[in-house]
Every structure is written in C-alpha cells, then in structure tokens.
Amino acid sequence: MVKSEQFTDMKGMMQWMMAAIVGCMMAASCCSSHGQEGGGADQATDDVSQFVTLTDVVPDAILEIRYYGTYNFVGTRIDGYEEPTALLTRQAADSLRAVSDDVMAQGYRLKIYDAYRPQKGVDHFVRWAANIPDTLMKTYFYPDLDKSVLFEQEYIYEKSGHTRGSTVDLTLFDMTTEKELDMGGTFDWFGPESHPDFCGNSETCEYTGDNHKSPAGRSITAEQFRNRMTLRQAMLRHGFKALDSEWWHFTLKDEPFPDTYFTFPVKQLSK
Ligand SMILES: [Zn+2]
Numbered sequence: 001m002v003k004s005e006q007f008t009d010m011k012g013m014m015q016w017m018m019a020a021i022v023g024c025m026m027a028a029s030c031c032s033s034h035g036q037e038g039g040g041a042d043q044a045t046d047d048v049s050q051f052v053t054l055t056d057v058v059p060d061a062i063l064e065i066r067y068y069g070t071y072n073f074v075g076t077r078i079d080g081y082e083e084p085t086a087l088l089t090r091q092a093a094d095s096l097r098a099v100s101d102d103v104m105a106q107g108y109r110l111k112i113y114d115a116y117r118p119q120k121g122v123d124h125f126v127r128w129a130a131n132i133p134d135t136l137m138k139t140y141f142y143p144d145l146d147k148s149v150l151f152e153q154e155y156i157y158e159k160s161g162h163t164r165g166s167t168v169d170l171t172l173f174d175m176t177t178e179k180e181l182d183m184g185g186t187f188d189w190f191g192p193e194s195h196p197d198f199c200g201n202s203e204t205c206e207y208t209g210d211n212h213k214s215p216a217g218r219s220i221t222a223e224q225f226r227n228r229m230t231l232r233q234a235m236l237r238h239g240f241k242a243l244d245s246e247w248w249h250f251t252l253k254d255e256p257f258p259d260t261y262f263t264f265p266v267k268q269l270s271k
Contacts, residue, residue: 044119046264050256051165053269054086054115057093058100061086062111062173066187067121068266073188074128075136080118083267087116092166092252098238106230107175113187113248114169117162119263129156142190144216154245155190165262166255168240169248172231181231184224187248193218196232196247198225205229 055061063086067078088096092115100110128134129150138147142155150156161167169188172181185193192213196202199209199220207226211219220228228247236242240250 043260044263045260048264050089051087052090052093054088054093058097060100060104060109062109064111064113066113073137073141078121079124080120080265082265085268086112087266089165089256091256095239095252099234102234108172110170111173112170116165117160118265119163119261122160125156126158141188145190161251163261164257166252168250171248181227182224183228184220194246200225
C-alpha cells in the first residue's frame with residue numbers, strides 16, 4: 001500500500017486512486033469469472049503435448065482468427081497470436097468434430113473465431129481495458145458502452161477459460177447462401193444483446209422478442225434467435241456447456257485441464 005504522504009500533488013493522488021479502483025474491479029471480476037466459467041486455473045505451463053491443431057481434427061471448419069488480425073475490439077494483433085490458426089486440447093477438438101459432423105448434415109460449417117488463448121493474450125486485453133482513452137474499435141464492438149465499465153461489468157477478466165484450452169468461440173456458416181448465419185450481432189459485441197437469452201428463452205428455444213435488457217433498445221428477430229439456438233443446441237448435444245453472456249462461447253463440460261492455464265503461443269503444431 002502506498003502511504004498518502006508520498007503524494008506530492010493532487011494529480012499523483014488521483015492517479016493512485018484510479019489505479020486502486022481498477023485493481024479492486026479486476027480482483028472482483030476475476031472471482032466472478034471463475035464462477036461463471038467453472039473454476040479458476042491456477043497452474044501455469046507451456047506444455048503443448050496435449051493440444052492439437054483444430055483443423056487437423058476438424059478439417060471442415062472455417063477459420064477466421066480475429067485476434068491474429070486487427071478486426072477485433074482492440075484493433076491490433078493480440079499478443080501470443082503468431083499464426084492464424086486454432087489450437088485445442090485433443091478432447092475438445094474430438095467433441096468439436098462431432099459438432100461439425102452434426103451441423104454439416106444440416107447444411108452448415110463451423111466458423112471459428114478463437115480457441116486456445118495464451119495468457120499473454122488475456123494480459124493484452126487487460127492492459128487495453130485499463131487504457132480508457134483507446135477507443136479505436138468502439139463503433140464496431142461497444143458503441144453503447146462507456147469503456148470505463150468493462151472491468152466492472154465483467155467484459156474483461158484477468159483470467160479466461162480460453163487459456164485452459166477447451167473453450168471455443170464460433171458461429172455457423174451456411175453452405176447454401178455461402179454466408180455466415182445471421183446471429184443478429186457480431187462476435188465480441190459487448191452488451192446484453194449477446195446473451196443467449198436475449199429476446200427469448202434459451203432453455204426452451206422459444207423466441208419472445210423481449211428486449212428490455214438492451215439499454216439502446218436493440219432487438220433481434222425470431223430468425224436470428226433461432227440461428228443462435230441452432231448453434232447452441234449442436235454444441236450442447238456434443239458435450240459443451242454455454243456461457244450465459246456470449247452466444248458464441250462454449251467450453252467442454254469435462255475439460256481435461258480445469259485448473260491449468262497455458263502460456264505457449266498460438267501457432268501450427270507439428271503432428
Ligand atoms: Zn470466448
């Protein structure tokens with residue numbers, strides 16, 4: 001703790017107070033993210049031996065690795081993404097293969113935005129979130145939100161389930177229209193509009209049109225809600241569990257490393 005007499009001017013004290021507030025928010029959101037994502041990952045390792053390159057197991061998947069490029073909420077390549085590829089634990093990849101075969105029979109392919117995420121990438125998000133003036137991509141990903149609430153409202157955590165290697169962010173690609181299915185909002189949209197139960201009941205898959213959670217009065221159509229449910233049902237059928245705040249985010253229910261987070265970079269693995 002810094003003693004107050006060390007402050008030589010008001011600006012210094014204000015900076016310290018802001019740092020303390022952000023620190024508290026990060027500590028608080030860190031705890032709740034553990035609850036949300038099924039347990040904290042406490043041990044760090046760079047052991048890659050239990051991971052596979054996703055497209056080796058799921059060759060039908062389409063990759064659009066947003067954190068390798070600049071079309072993401074930060075607007076730059078994210079630390080730890082050395083190649084535009086996706087890595088997962090063998091178990092998660094095998095389950096995702098079953099999902100892929102399931103949706104292929106319905107005329108869809110899986111489109112992957114992110115899978116394993118190195119801790120370095122999570123640290124980059126935290127650093128970006130603390131830099132309040134950097135709002136380069138606000139128009140696209142968080143137009144309704146003031147950036148200062150990202151920690152408080154738990155959009156950014158110090159830890160992420162993705163670092164455990166059995167979590168994936170994805171959508172469906174329609175092979176007939178040759179376009180992504182319309183989910184009524186983009187991957188990484190920060191807001192209640194991304195909740196799977198937005199405008200409907202995600203348990204019964206019933207559309208209600210109830211958009212009271214959207215501060216900006218946004219809404220999604222019955223078809224967009226149905227598309228989200230098509231993805232969700234396919235993932236749940238093959239051993240994944242959903243997150244209640246992001247329609248695109250799923251974690252293998254029986255993930256092999258619930259208490260471990262990994263630190264190696266994202267790049268193609270040798271077979
Ligand atoms: Zn995710």
